Amino acid sequence: MDMPVTKKKKLGLKERYALMTRGLGWEPSYQPIDDIFPMDRFEGIKIHDWDAWEDPFRLTMDAYWKYQAEKERKLYAIVDAFAQSNGHLTLSDARYINTVKLFVNGFAPLEYMSHRGFAHIGRQFRDVGPRVACMMQSLDEMRHSQTQIHAISNYNRYYSGMAEFRHHHDYLPYLQVPKSFFEDAATGGPFEFIVAIGFAFEYVLTNLVFVPFISGAAYNGDMGAMTFGFSAQSDEARHMTLGLEVIKFVLEQDPVNVPIVQKWLNKWTWRGVRLLTLVAMMQDYMLPKRVMSWAEAWEIYFEENCGALFRDLARYGIVMPPCVEQIRLERDHLSHIAWCHFYQARGTSDFHVWLPSKEDMDWLSAKYPDTFDRYYRPRYEYWAKCEAEGKPFEATAVPMQCQVCQIPMMFTEPGDPLTLCQRHADYKGEQYHFCSDHCRDIFEDEPEKFIQSKIAGHEVFKGNAFRPGTDPTAEGFNPAAEALAFFRIEHGRDNGLHNGSTDERNFALWRGLAKAND
Amino acid sequence: MSSTVFLALQANDDTRHVIDAIMADNPAASLDPQPAMVRITAPGTLVVRRETIEELVGRDFDLQELHVNMISLSGRVDETDDIFTLSWDR
Numbered sequence: 001m002d003m004p005v006t007k008k009k010k011l012g013l014k015e016r017y018a019l020m021t022r023g024l025g026w027e028p029s030y031q032p033i034d035d036i037f038p039m040d041r042f043e044g045i046k047i048h049d050w051d052a053w054e055d056p057f058r059l060t061m062d063a064y065w066k067y068q069a070e071k072e073r074k075l076y077a078i079v080d081a082f083a084q085s086n087g088h089l090t091l092s093d094a095r096y097i098n099t100v101k102l103f104v105n106g107f108a109p110l111e112y113m114s115h116r117g118f119a120h121i122g123r124q125f126r127d128v129g130p131r132v133a134c135m136m137q138s139l140d141e142m143r144h145s146q147t148q149i150h151a152i153s154n155y156n157r158y159y160s161g162m163a164e165f166r167h168h169h170d171y172l173p174y175l176q177v178p179k180s181f182f183e184d185a186a187t188g189g190p191f192e193f194i195v196a197i198g199f200a201f202e203y204v205l206t207n208l209v210f211v212p213f214i215s216g217a218a219y220n221g222d223m224g225a226m227t228f229g230f231s232a233q234s235d236e237a238r239h240m241t242l243g244l245e246v247i248k249f250v251l252e253q254d255p256v257n258v259p260i261v262q263k264w265l266n267k268w269t270w271r272g273v274r275l276l277t278l279v280a281m282m283q284d285y286m287l288p289k290r291v292m293s294w295a296e297a298w299e300i301y302f303e304e305n306c307g308a309l310f311r312d313l314a315r316y317g318i319v320m321p322p323c324v325e326q327i328r329l330e331r332d333h334l335s336h337i338a339w340c341h342f343y344q345a346r347g348t349s350d351f352h353v354w355l356p357s358k359e360d361m362d363w364l365s366a367k368y369p370d371t372f373d374r375y376y377r378p379r380y381e382y383w384a385k386c387e388a389e390g391k392p393f394e395a396t397a398v399p400m401q402c403q404v405c406q407i408p409m410m411f412t413e414p415g416d417p418l419t420l421c422q423r424h425a426d427y428k429g430e431q432y433h434f435c436s437d438h439c440r441d442i443f444e445d446e447p448e449k450f451i452q453s454k455i456a457g458h459e460v461f462k463g464n465a466f467r468p469g470t471d472p473t474a475e476g477f478n479p480a481a482e483a484l485a486f487f488r489i490e491h492g493r494d495n496g497l498h499n500g501s502t503d504e505r506n507f508a509l510w511r512g513l514a515k516a517n518d
Numbered sequence: 519m520s521s522t523v524f525l526a527l528q529a530n531d532d533t534r535h536v537i538d539a540i541m542a543d544n545p546a547a548s549l550d551p552q553p554a555m556v557r558i559t560a561p562g563t564l565v566v567r568r569e570t571i572e573e574l575v576g577r578d579f580d581l582q583e584l585h586v587n588m589i590s591l592s593g594r595v596d597e598t599d600d601i602f603t604l605s606w607d608r
Contacts, residue, residue, distance in 0.1 A: 012598070012599050013597065013598055013599045014598065056594070056595035056596055056597060057582075057585075057595060057597050058597055058598075059582070059585075063582050067582060067583070067585045067586055070586050071585075071586055074586070207590050210589070210590070211526060211555075211557075211589060211590050212552075214554075215552050215553045215554055215555055216553070218553045218554035218555075219553040219554075226554055230528050230554070230555070230589055233589045233590055234528075234585060234586065234587065234588050234589060236590065237585075237588045237589065237590050237591050238585070240590075240591075241591070241595045244594075248594075291552065291553060304521075304522055304592075305592045307521065308521030308522060308523075308592060308593070308606050309592075311521055311606070312521070312594070312606055
């Protein structure tokens, strides 16, 4: 890259970092510091020496602008070239486009929420070091959201399911899973937010989204997604380091912090893993050309990576979260349970689904020898038979959802894959439902927070999923059709099966035209 | 037993020599090429030295240039002007 390197540096990296962070701060003289930073104490975290916190990359604002600008130049050169050369027609298969839909609807809005969250806590920490790092992260997250939406807008010109991504993220039932994850974090205090996002979102989740999945996007010919993905992940490396440094710093400051941080790690490991259900499904079922299975990615980025982190944190008395036991039992089931659910509930999704082919199923049974043939292949074969007979199976009922993770109650008992898992709790005369012991534990720790969860299925029954002016008492009123209209899903175009969809047809037509002269 | 550290970099023309330099400076490291990227793993510690990269690229190199092509990492980070270290060792 053509970036001038200053020959004679006047100051070393450590000195520059000190001057460009704490050197810019000052002691307030006419307002008490607790009034200026009112939010960094109520969570019970005790900090005695803020100076002990340092960004390990020692990134200063001048270097930040320089390298981020270089990343943007590289990104847009490729995004533009991909669009100018009709890059969407070089994809491995039209089914791949559905992963892009899931990405823009489910993930790009989270980046925006992360921008808001870091802008907020960047104001709330009383020390300059973390404030500067949070400000940079806030700008990064805004960049991620914008570049993802921008790159994917090239697909939106040709294919369905993306035009209403913001509305879908706010209202479509399955998208309440990612949305509620971030709302939970952003309504915590600043320390919980940075532990939640720095650890669960950056260290665990983005590694699994951006590394194996984006590598998969490259493998499937999607230069646009590859470029924004890797460009974003180059920032994530910094973010996860920031998050882990904050965790280490907090643990070192005072022993009273240890049980608080442990509780957050327990909670956010579980919340992160529940959210990853969508990624597991993308990786095992939605990439036409596959790089590695979900279970394999899991081994590297969770077992190995989180194992290393928790061994490192053991010196402070931190232990592996108890939910990890159930996570291990679910590893070989997760993607299959999710894809089976989305296949059946395809009417309310904004992407298309399909049954795995014989070749797909052989790959899945090789990757999941203990589970796939026994529990999942028979379902797919049955549904394939139904499709062949012209009677495809579809579930049209509104599913019951977990009050915490908001995922439909589709998971099975840990260690018993043939029994549905459901948990319940009573609070102030109402009954609440959960997908697992761990989601119930999270609820019971903060019931006043989670009784406010907006559950998409409940909203339908409460009549909140209809457009203004809708009259449910009118003759011939069709609640399902009205709910889809409110969700802005065009039935038969945005949802349903990939085979026979407009997207499948157009992709084949345009690819044919791209290779011919008339 | 040391935990594994890793550094994932985009595989492109900027990183070709950087990857060579890292492999030269870390005899225990192993290289895992994946589509569009490489993942370098090592037991315990991995170092990236400015001098080694400068010898291979034939120009001055600022270690913070790594940010442009870095995809992910695992391990505690320590960065100075001359050396970028990833480590789980105390």
